[in-house]
Amino acid sequence: MSNIGKVEITPIIDEMKRSYLDYAMSVIVSRALPDVRDGLKPVHRRIVYAMHQQGIHHTSRYQKSAAVVGEVLKNYHPHGDIPVYDAMVRMAQNFSMRYMLVDGQGNFGSVDGDSPAAMRYCVTGDTLVITENGLLPIEEIANQEDIDIQILSKDKMVNRASKWFDSGSHPTLHVTTYKGYEVQGSYNHPLLTLTQDISGKPKFSWKLLEQIEKGDVLVLDRSTESLWPQKPHNLENYYPKPRTGRTRVATLPSTLTEDLAFILGALLSEGSISRDKIEFCNIDEEFVEKFENCWKKTFPDSTLHRFKKTPSSYGKKTYFRLECHFRFTVDFLINLGLAPVRSRSKDIPSTIFRSPKNVVTAFLKAYFEGDGSISSSLKMVELSCCSTSEELLRKMQILLLRFGIDTFRRFDSYRDIWKIYLRGKRNILKFYRQIGFSCQRKNDKLELIILNYKKDNSLFDFIPFISDYVRQQVGHSEFIVKHNFDRYGSLEQNGNQVSAIYLQKTGEDIQPLFEYFLKNDYLFDKVISVDKGEVCPVYSIKVESDCHSFIANGFINHNTEARLSAIADELLRDIHKDTVDFIDNYSGTTQEPVVLPSVIPNLLLNGASGIAVGMATQIPPHNLREVIDALIYTIEHPSKLANSLPTTADSKAVSSKQLADSKFESDATVEDLMQFVKGPDFPTGGSIYDSTEILNAYATGKGRIVMRAKAEIEETKGGRFDIIITELPYQVNKANLVMRIADLHKEKKLDGIADLRDESDRRGMRVVIELKRDAKPQSVLNNLFKHTAMQSVFNVNTVALVDGVPHLLPLKHILEExxxxxxxxxxxxSEFELSEARAREHVLEGLKIAVDNIDAVIETIKKSKDADEAKTNLMAKFKLSEIQSQAILDMQLRRLAALERQKIEDELKMVRELIAYLEDLLAHPEKILKVIKDELLKIKEKYGDERKTRVYKQKVGEFSEEDLIADEATIVTITENGYIKRQQPGTFRMQNRGGKGVSGITTKEEDAVAHIFYTKTLDNILFFTDKGRVFQLKVWEIPEASRIAKGQAIVNLINTEQGEKITAILTIRKKDPAKYLFMCTWQGNIKKTLIEEYASIRKNGLISIKLDSGDTLGWVMPTSGEDDLIIVSQGGQSIRFAEKDVRPTHRDTSGVRGIKLGKGDSVVSLNKITDPKTDQLLVVMANGLGKKTLVSGWSKQGRGGMGVKAAQVTPKTGPIVTAKLASKESNTLVMTSNKGQLIKLDLKDVPTLQRQTQGVILMRMREGENVVAATLVASKDKEP
Known part of the structure; x- marks a missing residue:
């Protein structure tokens, strides 16, 4: 019995439970979660499939985004257009998708959070678009969709428009600017505006009409030469038909000439027209005569009558009136656009807008001669024209923009008339040079005004924001404060000097921005009103360019287009071969795929995010090469092959047991897979940390991955440091980050920042944080990581649908699925192809029977009454099927040729081989896996790329230097006043002995270099002070600087006390075999201590030696306990002794005497001998002299003696500055002077001499200059 109409009582709790569960599952399955197989949520799958159905593949032309969205809404996704468009936009964003599935053209948003352009842009039909055929109303560009016309785009670029769209009727908004320019379009129509970035720098951005507000600055094009029609406009279609059979036909021009344009301009300003005559009146006889001359040349057989008229009232002047009553000519002028209407309804003839520049010039010359006027005063000059027709002057404004002339349009309520005004010398001069007046009287007046017009700046024609930004960045600069540079004229005049000052003050080159503004000469005009318009027809065009913009009513307009990317086609590969199931769409009118075949593991490649009811998903993107390598490893290590894969017949209704049996399983562990998949690979780059947490995320499906921006510390020319951000954590909004840094600085929560700039452009991201001189760069950077999104967390929650049910998926499970x-x-x-192959085999077998029995077949067909009987007879006689006999009947006669017969046999053989291959493939699951593997390898080869995100094993703050720093040679310099830096050895070129050197450091007058030595970036560096304390740093922690920079104050790196100086420096590598640290003081005392006592040096340092009063620790070096050492004094004394003569003591001891010094003498070096036979001692003296001497020239003595001479010290040589041991690996000498000069010499150029000699000139000294330090570099450290 039917239950229709029966009311059943149901507990409301049960109904609410059931309804809520139904809703929750609908959201989970149909909206929020991706399918593990193709990695897509339903809306994304429908977009991709809809584009496939439309044929918008990566090899096709771009199609309008609105067309794609419309197709998705119509057939597959009956929701709002905005969510669908937003989903498509995300698939086209290179900062959202690791591998974009949609190839977008136009503005698809930015990492700053800028909105994408509208998917369709539409303006009203009367909007004038600049095309190769002139200024055309957009509604008249075409009457069909396909077009091929050139249009003008942003930055004076000429592009091709290929489509014209009548978008129907829509609600509109009407925007008006301060100068009177207007545009009307749909709410989502985008216009180019000029705004400011976070630092105040001018930047262009697109805004929808519904987003535009009063005060926004719109950008208008006023380029003068681009895209004018090249040929005169043809007028044959404007020829009138005779009114009657008796109407006399006159001679008419075939094209719109300058003479005819002059006539039109004159009549529009000073004439009138009716059905029967035209009239032209003016008091200037010169103007009248020019009209007559043009008329005679244009209408030679149309009589023009001239009358001289007396004044009709007091104050009037005698005037001339010209009349023509030739009706054929009058009708022609009416057809051209001189309509017989009242003054308020007058309009510029459309033919003028379609004419070359010279013709338009003639029209404007005549119009301004009639209705134009010049007025001037001490403060202002203006050229104006008037009309009672608002529409006429609205179009006149747009027309004048094509000459680079901007105007004001205003209503004069006192005279009840509209006027446009040309103001500013640039505009007046452009008018004079390009247009001018028709008669001498007005031109003379214009010339005189221009000659006496000194002021070159318009109050309202300037580049907004530029001067405020420059002055804010530069600070005090007398020239910049006193001189304007935001007007185009003043920017041309002062721009070079302003940019030079800006470069000097900030280190940034602003000249390209100045040149961009000067080149494009944009007009910037503020919005004064945004009003609701009527619902009316709107239109758009498709522009074939990356910028996708066009100029209309002077404004710059924009939209987006899209097509599938190449890799998206891999999602759809073989979809036509019954590879996936299809279901009815929401309306039952068509079908859509349940899932896509997807050759690529898209869920891992692009990740996913979504919030459902009671659950969410957050899956990071990965690198294609890594994921495919992991897939191949998984395939190669199966634990269970599928017992029975679903076939075409049973895949739509499989039992749970069949489903379980069909699952592939692998014995690969997550540790195995992480050999290949190192971690997420985000499209924005950056770094991720903690391999343990990454392992946990892959093992469980949930985890917490720390991301950091890529930020580097760079030194500027002025000696300051900048933090340069070039990559951000995934999903971090750059504009918000910059704003957050600025806010922290304003709130005094982030110290050390002097300036903040976003220098990002189309070449890449670059955010510059300029630091104060006393700032500690690493400390500032650490604070940025701590307090901003430069360090963020990606919370992995790998939830996806498996067989329609949500699951939390480990990495291995995703790969197996x-x-x-x-x-x-x-x-x-394979089953589909097998079915097709068997069907083809069946047909070919029939064709082979036919060609083998051709005569009998032909005879049978000839004897048959019709095709049906022939088919029946063939089936009966040759035992053929209906399909085979039909194929024989359809066979062309040329197939009977011998060569064609062979082709049939060859194809039959090939098809049978294919059938055998496919049957074998279907019988062996392991061979199917090999096919999958081979296809994945091809995908890897085609689309694979390098990883963008760096992976560090340690947690944040637990790095080893090996993970971060390259182990390379570097040179460290320390000055007397405690400034330290490191730099690449390659920054100094090799010079000959006796050279002056190059500037090696910028020091203050009272400062000089104290230490210079070579080391490696991964070495530990120990700093010993004059108070006997020792501190430790990593060499890479010393900021790298330029050759001439003075470096950073060492007190910013180690905690020395006020007045405490670094006197000795030692670098130690991790695997250094040294057993002791051997020390020597300036007064010649020595000691050695086990190196283990310095293994753990606190931040505040350790006591390294007890010093006698007035003594200072000068040298420290690692020793083995069996070495020989040489001490050299500045007076030339030296001693060689055995290390074993000195017993080891603890850190806080004072040591014993090493050398007995003369009065006023002090030690300058301590060296360890490595090879007694080949080692040489290099001695460098204050006046630039030096030499090498074999250490074999020193006899070994007991410690504490006076020793022997190391060199002959004289006033010519000056005292010994240093002595360095040169082993056979040593090849380069670096010396530096108290003036900051530095020289790099080949050591072989330094001669080997006896101990008692004074040496040769190694570096020439200027007056007051002397050598202060020198060091040697060994060949293993030499830069390539």
Missing amino acids: FITHRQVVVRRR
């Missing part, structure tokens, strides 16, 4: 999916797809594809 994808392989299972590919097994099903390959099997179904």
Whole structure:
């Protein structure tokens, strides 16, 4: 019995539970969660499939985004257009998708959070678009969709428009600027505006009409030469038909000439027209005569009558009136656009807008001669024209923009008339040079005014924001404060000097920005009103360019287009081969795929995010090469092959047991897979940390991954440091980050920042944080990581649908599910191809029978009454099927040729081989896996790329230097006043002995270099002070600087006390075999201590030696306990002794005497001998002299003696500055002077001499200059 109409009582709690559960599952399955097989949520799958159905593949032309969205809404996704468009936009964003599925053209948003352009842009039909055929109303560009016309785009670029769209009727908004320019379009129509970035720098951005507000600055094009029509406009279509059979036909021009344009301009300003005559009146006889001359040349047989008229009232002047009553000519002028209407309805003839520049010039010359006027005063000059027709002057404004002339349009309520005004010398001069007046009287007056017009700046024609930004960045500069540079004229005049000052003050070159503004000469005009318009027809065009913009009513307009990317086609591969199931769409009118075949593991490649009811998903993107390598490893290590993959017949209704049996399983562990998948690979780059947490995320499906921006510390020319951000954590909004840094600085929560700039452009991201001179760069950077999104967390929650049910998926499970999916797809594809091959085999077998029995077949067909009987007879006689006999009947006669017969046999053989291959493939699941593997390898080769995100094993703050720093040679310099820096050895070129050197450091007058030495970036560096304390740093922690920079104050790196100086420096590598640290003081005392006592040096340092009063620790070096050492004094004394003569003591001891010094003498060096036979001692003296001497020239003595001479010290040589041991690996000498000069010499150029000699000139000294330090570099450290 039917229950229709029966009311059943149901507990409301049960109904609410059931309804809520139904809703929750609908959201989970149909909206929020991706499918593990193709990695897509339903809306994304429908977009991709809709574009496939429309044929918008990566090899096709771009199609309008609105067309794609419309197709998705119409057939697959009955929701709002904005969510669908937003989903498509995300698939086209290179900062959202690791591998974009949509190839977008136009503005698809930015990492700053800028909105994408509208998917369709529409303006009203009367909007004038600049085309190769002139200024055309957009509604008249075409009457069909396909067009091929050139249009003008942003930055004076000429592009091609290929489509014209009548978008129907829509609500509109009407925007008006301060100068009177207007545009009307749909709410989502985008216009180019000029705004400011976070630092105040001018930047262009697109805004929809519904987003535009009063005060926004719109950008208008006023380029003068681009895209004018090249040929005169043809007028044959404007020829009138005779009114009656008796109407006399006159001679008419075939094209719109300058003479005819002059006539039109004169009549529009000073004439009138009716059905029967035209009239022209003016008091200037010169103007009248020019009109007559043009008329005679244009209408030679149309009589023009001239009358001289007396004044009709007091104050009037005698005037001339010209009349023509030739009706054929009058009708022609009416057809051209001189309508017989009242003054308020007058309009510029459309033919003028379609004419070359010279013709338009003639029209304007005549119009301004009639209705134009010049007025001047001490403060202002203006040229104006008037009309009672608002529409006429609205179009006149747009027309004048094509000459680079901007105007004001205003209503004069006192005279009840509209006027446009040309103001500013630039505009007046452009008018004079390009247009001018028709008669001498007005031109003379214009010339005189221009000659006496000194002021070159318009109050309202300037580049907004530029001067405020420059002055804010530069600070005090007398020239910049006193001189304007935001007007185009003043920017041309002062721009070079302003940019030079800006470069000097900030280190940034602003000249390209100045040149961009000067080159494009944009007009910037503020919005004064945004009003609701009527619902009316709107139109758009498709522009074939990356910028996708066009000029209309002077404004710059924009939209987006899209097509599938190349890799998206891999999602759809073989979809036509019954590889996946299809279901009815929401309306039952068509079908859509349940899942895509997807050759690529898209869920891992692009990740996913979504919030459902009671659950959410957050899956990071990965690198294609890594994921495919992991897939191949998984395939190669199966633990269970599928017992029975679903076939075409049973895949739509499989039991849970069949489903379980069809699953691929692997014995790969997550540790195995992480050999290949190092971690997420985000499209924005950056760095991720903590391999343990990454492992946990892959093992469980949930985890917390720390991301950091890529930020580097760079030194500027002025000696300051900048932090340069070039990559951001995934999903971090750059504009918000910059704003957050600025806010922290204003709130005094972030110290050390002097300036903040966003220098990002189309070449890449670059945010510059300029630091104060006393700032500690690493400290500022650490604070940025702590307090801003430069360090963020990606919370992994790998939830996806498996067989329609949400699951939390480990990495291995995702890979197994994808392989299972590919097994099903390959099997179904193979079954489809097998079915097709068998059908083709069947047909070919019939054709072979026919060609083998051709005569009998032909005879049978000839004897048959019709095709049906022939088919029946063939089936009966040759035992053919209906399909085979039909194929024989359809066969062309040329197939009977011998060569064609062979082709049939060859094709039959090939098809049978294919059938055998496919049957074998379907019988062996392991071979299907090999096909999957081979296809993945091809995908890897085609689309694979390098990883963008760096992966560090340690947690944040637990790095080893090996993870971060390259181990390379570097040179460290320390000055007397405690400034330290490191730099690449390659920054100094090799010079000959006796050179002056190059500037090696910028020091203050009272400062000089104290230490200079070579080391490696991963070495530990120990700093010993004059108070006997020792501190430790990593060499890479010393900021790298330029050759001439003075470096950073060492007190910013180690905690020395006020007045405490670094006197000795030692670098130690991790695997250094040294057993002791051997020390020597300036007064010649020595000691050695086990190196283990310095293994853990606190931040505040350790006591390294007890010093006698007035003594200072000068040298420290690692020793083995069996070495020989040489001490050299500045007076030339030296001693060689055995290390074993000195017993080891603890850190806080004072040591014993090493050398007995003369009065006023002090030690300058301590050296360790490595090879007694080949080692040489290099001695460098204050006046630039030096030499080498074999250490074999020193006899070994007991410690504490006076020793022997190391060099002959004289006033010519000056005292010994240093002595360095040169081993056979040493090849380069670096010396530096108290003036900051530095020289780099080949050591072989330094001669080997006896101990008692004074040496040769190594570096020439200027007056007051002397050598202060020198060091040697060994060949293993030499820069390539």
